[in-house]
Amino acid sequence: MEIAEELAKQQKAISVAEFFEKNRQILGFDSAPRAIITCVKEAVDNSLDACEEAGILPDVFVQIKRIGDYYKIIVEDNGPGIVAEEIPRVFAKMLYGSRFHTLRQSRGQQGIGISAAVLYAQLTSGKPARVTSKIGPDRPAINYELIINTAKNEPEILHEGESDWERPRGTRIELELEGTYVRSRRQSVFGYLKNVAVVNPHARITLVEPDGNIELFERATETAPRKAYAIQPHPAGTELGELIRLLRYTERKRLGVFLRETFSSIGPITTQEICKLANLGAERAPQSLTHEEAKRLLSTFKQIKVKSPPVDCLSPIGEGLIKTGLEKEFKLDFVATAIRPVSVFAGNPFLVEVGLGYGGELDKEGRADILRFANRVPLIYQQGACAITHAAENVPWKNYSCAQPPGNGLPTGPVVLMVHIASTNIPFTSESKDAIADLPEIITETELALKEVGRKLRRYLSRQSVLSERREKEEIIKKLLPRIADKLSEILGEDKPDITLVVAKIMGNLFVKRLYDQKDGFVSVKINLENHGEIIRSFKLHEVLSQEPYSVSLETKSMPIGDNYDCFWKISLKPGEGQQISYDVPSGTKFSETVIEGLESEVVTGARVI
């Protein structure tokens, strides 16, 4: 017998569940603390996806309990529920799901995550997963106890039943497993859920920790994020092999119809154009195209201008939320954000959003912190393996007034970065979804976004250094001038002059002075404004008064605040220009200090700046 015949006896198919049983580290089960986090993450991601698809504001309950040598994890949601016949495969078959075959931004894409958690639980505790689900108020809750038959990658149902449940709809999963519960700022269930809450402010998440401590991440908005719609693949990202497969297995009878129905952004006119350019009849059977013809067809995709893929398959976080997210976690002096337009890698639309926070209580010496997100999911492991990190290391931070170690690398200093990649298909480096692969398109877009916030930071820092010089100058002037004024009035025997105007003139500031004239039963108020600077100054001037003013000189708006009135004027003054505001108020009216909004405090003399 030949050696090869001996060796052939060992050849065998491997079930995907067996594969992951042996390689569970690929799924994010490489350590005891991480096992618990991964289980919670997979269940919560599923809950949020299901709620979003059904248009429900999510309310997710997470509990972790110590049970003997093991931990029990419970995750319950108010989502649409899962129909009884699908439950076993959704939870106990790997590579089964609803989101894989669809081009749309979603957290889960692979159809692996929750089954991986079930597998890990059964391997370590020997206990089945307990699933309860209810799809409508008039339906019973369905209960299952499930394990995965790893040799076959098929669910085994250990128990099946019905019960009452007070919820109208929802899903609950209970898993018992080996692990270690850790409480820390980032790599923990708490840290994970906190960051989930930041980028999913429409969700309410409750966490009950093993010691009984309850953390409630309350909903911050009643508005669900923009819904992501499913799209067809874009012709620009199609590869020859894929096109050949699509041609071969399509049910369409004619090439023209095939093109329109299979791809996004191809309408009847583009179809005609493509067929003509490729010299292929629109009536041809797609299955009849040769390798050469398919190649020709593909090259026309690249020649003609097909419009960009529709962007409604993506649901970005938005600049506002990124800013809020950063400010929620850190005390900062400055925040900049940037959103890149939608771009495409291998046919998948994606976009990059970034935020940069600076100063405040951030560590002045250490390496910059990065918060990474993909499709609204925080990435908390494998920072060093991620395209986001690599892009941030490529940026020449020294050009943006940041220190950077020799070669390249993350900037050092009081900087925190937040980067979100949204795509119909996040190219993770592994099934554990920790890190994004180094695709050139993603690295480039992320670099561009980071450079944009870098430029904003540089402007801020250079402005800061100008302002701090101004502050020093003004302090010196304010000390010196009164002494000179005192001396002068002494020598000349005159009254001491008001020096604030002089200071404003020297500093090139906006000068503000309020004058009162007590009349019979009322007070006439005048506010003089003079712009001594060399640029146009636009701002709002607020007066907070205990009574409503009348005979107001310029157009104003006034809003009651508590017992007071906030009156404000929008004003724009050219260099050297002055303006007077006047109004009357009844005698006895109380005044707060005049307030200027929209300018730096360093350039205003005679008023409070907010």
Added chain:
Amino acid sequence: MEIAEELAKQQKAISVAEFFEKNRQILGFDSAPRAIITCVKEAVDNSLDACEEAGILPDVFVQIKRIGDYYKIIVEDNGPGIVAEEIPRVFAKMLYGSRFHTLRQSRGQQGIGISAAVLYAQLTSGKPARVTSKIGPDRPAINYELIINTAKNEPEILHEGESDWERPRGTRIELELEGTYVRSRRQSVFGYLKNVAVVNPHARITLVEPDGNIELFERATETAPRKAYAIQPHPAGTELGELIRLLRYTERKRLGVFLRETFSSIGPITTQEICKLANLGAERAPQSLTHEEAKRLLSTFKQIKVKSPPVDCLSPIGEGLIKTGLEKEFKLDFVATAIRPVSVFAGNPFLVEVGLGYGGELDKEGRADILRFANRVPLIYQQGACAITHAAENVPWKNYSCAQPPGNGLPTGPVVLMVHIASTNIPFTSESKDAIADLPEIITETELALKEVGRKLRRYLSRQSVLSERREKEEIIKKLLPRIADKLSEILGEDKPDITLVVAKIMGNLFVKRLYDQKDGFVSVKINLENHGEIIRSFKLHEVLSQEPYSVSLETKSMPIGDNYDCFWKISLKPGEGQQISYDVPSGTKFSETVIEGLESEVVTGARVI
């Protein structure tokens, strides 16, 4: 209709080939340069594994050709071949192979790699893989053209035939694909194969590059590495869920037999002990055990001392090869190596071998370089994601006389590290097999091995600084003494003394002096040796002579080298001890300088040191 019922329509099974079609970056196909490297890697790994299993010294031929827009990759070996009926599934079905279900060190473990290359080729060029294989001299070569039906993850045979082939046995695969061919030191086909050759010196590898350049990595030894034998799982690494599954599906009828046959390191006595301690009859049917009983059985595995797993499932590189490997790639002043004993993670035996190179032409300022290997395969991507890197970053290099950035990190300075992990199951972070997951056991063992070479480096460096002080001292003495000697001989009117002995005495060196006495037709040679140091000095003394010596005073060995004879003596001298060697040679014999081997040049006076 409830929302869940709408959503249920989209639920669908995903074939593993579809999954990887969409997530090819997980398989190492994330960029055009890498695609070619990954294809070569998968094919070469398979060739080496097959040759090793069949006990054949591998001869692997790799050619890369430019064909229009695509590259053609050919990999051919002299391995055992593959039987005709297995070829389609081996090359065109993912999760199919002979090594997954076996506990033994091998390069391929997953049954994914080569099918992934076939998939990538068909996706990008639309062309099938061409496979030729022959299993014996009297058998025909079998030819296949194969693609993967991704929807089903099954091979589709486009062509099947027989042909002649001059090889007695072997396998050849041809793939056509999109990519970029890069030539560089590390991340390239050349760099990969060079490192493969370093740790597989029993293989001959030929590379023909697209420009026609031929690189031959010649075999450096005719000895195959130690063969790795398959073992059974070790009880210590077994988890409850796994034990329950094994009990449930075993064909054994009795618990005692089940234990002995299923696990390694469990003999009849241990079986009795386990059954007694767990209070379970050895005659019980394994299938009949309850969850509680299985738990009890498992806890006895941890209570009793089961002997360590057999180590013949592993095939380390060895300290010699690690040293050679480092010296082949770098000019170094110093190399240290360390091998850890076999350890276990989750039932998988593994061991760590490391090498550290220092000085020479390494960059004195940059970060240390790391060469990573897993089961004799070089890891060239994702360094930042790898447990090896993380372990190296954890080592407090400052304790070992190396610079290290604040916090922790790789040392900076002229340091190169080489780390090899051998295991029956390398826990990679993903199917692309770039990086090893952060398992605590692997990190700990790697750290221990690195600390060991770190200690050796520290000793070397501190010795170096002592030696450099000695050198300076000796240079001063050598300059001063002749002047003093000159002056003395002038004053005393005597001959100038030989000062080398004086230098040796002051420096505490080994003093070597060869004296000749020309006799009638022969020369009598005497070599005086004196150890003036404070420690025992053991060394070899070599004389290279053009004729064979006779009347040799001490036991010697002499070997002809070309036309000369290398005679050497093994000598050990206590502090203050002296020794004389004498021999005779015919007149006209040519002498080379006396050579000392095994001591630093700084402690020897009067001879050359190698």
